Every structure is written in C-alpha cells, then in structure tokens.
Amino acid sequence: MVDVFRAPQYCPKHAREVLAVPWRLKVFRMQSGIASPETRKPLMVEHALLSKNAADNKHTVG
Numbered sequence: 105m106v107d108v109f110r111a112p113q114y115c116p117k118h119a120r121e122v123l124a125v126p127w128r129l130k131v132f133r134m135q136s137g138i139a140s141p142e143t144r145k146p147l148m149v150e151h152a153l154l155s156k157n158a159a160d161n162k163h164t165v166g
Contacts, residue, residue: 105131108138115143123147 106129108118115134122129123146132147134140 105133107133107135109135110138112138112140112143115140116146119143119146 106122108115110118119132122132
C-alpha cells in the first residue's frame, strides 16, 4: 500500500514512481479531500483496475 500525503500537483509523480518498482501495487491512497485525475491516468495506462472509495480516496488496484 502506498499512502500519499501530498498536495494534488505532486501525486502524479508519486504514482509514476510506484509503477516503476518491481512489485505490483495493491493500493494507492491519497489523503482525504485530495482529488487528482492526473494521478489516476498513469495507473490506468498500466492496465491497473482502479476503484475509488469516495470516503477515503483509496484506489485499489486489482
């Protein structure tokens, strides 16, 4: 699980960094209240299945 506590403009960089590691991401979570379509894009490009829980901004990759 990756838990990101950054302003939205920094989250896409973290998503790309996580996708570069050799293990498969299970959860990418941004702090409550943060929305970033730019963060979702690189995760989706890698064919990750994302579901967002609106209550806690958790993106589960399946």
